[in-house]
Amino acid sequence: MTTLCEKYRGKCFLDVKGQDLAVDRIKAFIKIFPSKKAILLHGPTGTGKTSLAYVLAQETNSEILELNASDLRNREQLEKVLKPATQESTLFGKGRIILVDEVDGISAADKGGLPELLSLIEKTKFPIIITANDIWQQKFNLLRQKSELVPLKALNYKTILLILKEIAEKEKIQVNEEILTSISIKSRGDVRAALNDLQAVFQINKPEEIGERDKEDDVFNVLKQIFKNLVNHETLRLYDTVNMPLDEILLWLEENIPYEYHGEELAKAYEVLSKADVFRGRIHRQQHWRFLVYQNILLSAGVSSAKEKPKIGFTLYKKPSRILKIWMSNQxxxxxxxxxxxxxxxxxxxxxxxxxxxxxxxxxxxxxxxxxxxxxxxxxxxxxxx
Ligand SMILES: Nc1ncnc2c1ncn2[C@@H]1O[C@H](COP(=O)(O)OP(=O)(O)OP(=O)(O)O)[C@@H](O)[C@H]1O
Ligand SMILES: [Mg+2]
Incomplete structure (x- = not known):
């Protein structure tokens, strides 16, 4: 299975959205080379740095020669790799672009290959593209001086929304706009994260998930017992019978409380839910799994005891679709x-x-x-x- 990120990796400059400045700068760089030898694309993750390097190669009919830290440190290897590059062009008349991707990752280890990179910039016959998330550390002082700095910005959520819409359309999968919007906002400008979330939503939207149906039957039954009955000896164990994490059950309760409870009951039930959510937060942040017990008590007996009398009649419970989808994709x-x-x-x-x-x-x-x-x-x- 190819991921959406792979499938929609840009092929031309137009595919790199929301980075007009960087696109212009890289085009200019390739024209003035070799008066500037290296360009340093920097910015947050998933904003198109690596994509832009590959797009440039496509657009200039060049091949990419990617160097990593160990290539850079290994003089012999470096000579070998660069040997064909010292001739004016490669075998098939293609140009060549050297890519040093994620330089901040590369030089994280003590022997970083950074000095080698600096000397490579001096003598290269081919344009060098370097990418990094954070270039403001002191060890990059020289690198910053020797290269053309080009910032890439986190993408505006509207731009990401457009990207997602276009892909959903191409994939012929209907996803409602609200979900696309919340994915875009949640991604905080990281297109890769947004595409991964979108992929998760695509997978949920495929109707083949039979196991999901059983799970839903179970959870409907359990909700019925929580909401209709008074607390009894079974209440605390109810959720054990559903193959669903408590966090997800919390979303089901949240969605359905207003269909069952009113007035004071409603307030009480949500109060209990908010406490459960506090524990949920602590469990995740501090890994205090023991708190699961409290989360369970609050979500079962807590919610159930928000009422004083048993409830009768039929209530149609709803699946918490929007938030659930986002939650599942996060999971x-x-x-x-x-x-x-x-x-x-x-x-x-x-x-x-x-x-x-x-x-x-x-x-x-x-x-x-x-x-x-x-x-x-x-x-x-x-x-x-x-
Ligand atoms: N500006 C953009 N326009 C369209 N798609 C983008 C853009 N930026 C990223 N993408 C998509 O997100 C994926 C990841 O992008 P890319 O690998 O270029 O990010 P990056 O900036 O190199 O991130 P990192 O810092 O994590 O290496 C790409 O496959 C592409 O599909
Ligand atoms: Mg990258």
Whole structure:
């Protein structure tokens, strides 16, 4: 499965949205080369730095020669890699562009390859593009002087919304505007994050998820017991019967409380919910899993006891669609991240890289032995099997 990020990686300058200034600057840079030898694209993650390097290569019919830290440190290797580059053009008459991607990651280790990069800038015959998130550290002083600095900005949410809409249209998947808007806002200018969220929503929108239906039946039943009955010996165990995390149940309660409770009950129920949410926050921030007990009590007995008398009659409960979708997409993102962190540590690569190469990594770590090595949790393994 290709990710949306891969599929919609830009092919021409027009595909790089909201970065007109950077596009103009890089075009100008390539014209004046070699009077400036290197351009340093810097800015927040997912704003098009790497894309722009590849687009430039496409547009100028050049090939990209990517150098990483170990290439830079290994003199022999560097000579070898650069050898063809010392001739005026490559074999097929293509130009060549040297890319040093994520230089701040590269030089994180003590032996950074930074001096080598600086000397490469002096003698290169081909334009060098360097990308970085943060270039204001002192160790980059010289690099900043020797290269043309070009900032890329976090994208405006409206621009991201346009990108998402265009893709949803191309994929012929209907996603309501409200969801697209909230993804755009939540992404805080990071197009990659937005595309990953969009992908999660696409996956939810596919009607094939039968398991989901059973889960919903279960949760409807449990809501009925919480809302209709008074607290009894079963109340505290009700959620054990639903295959759904408490955080998600909280969203179901939040959505349905007003259909069942009124007046004072309503106020009480939401009060309890807000307390549960406080615990939820502590659980996530401080990893105090013991608080799950309280979260469960509040969400079950707490919500149930907001009323004084049992309720009768039928209530049509609703699925908390909008927030649930966003929540689920976040959950996926988080699982992916926690797996990527383990993988990255094991393979000594950056978490960012692991996240980006996740589609491939996902294949690699399907084997149970490897999952064991990485010490994956059950839910992470389940995530991988989807
Ligand atoms: N300005 C943009 N216009 C359109 N799509 C974009 C833009 N920026 C990023 N994207 C999309 O997001 C994906 C990731 O972008 P890219 O790899 O260029 O980010 P980056 O700035 O290099 O991030 P990082 O700092 O994490 O390396 C791309 O595949 C592309 O689909
Ligand atoms: Mg990049």
């Amino acid at each position: 996926r993102q988080q699982k992916k991240k926690s797996i990527a962190v383990k993988y990255a540590e094991y393979c000594h690569i950056s978490v960012k890289r692991a996240m980006r190469e996740f589609p491939v990594i996902k294949y690699i770590i399907q084997k149970p032995e490897i999952q064991k090595q990485l010490k994956l949790e059950e839910d992470e393994i389940e995530f991988l099997s989807k």
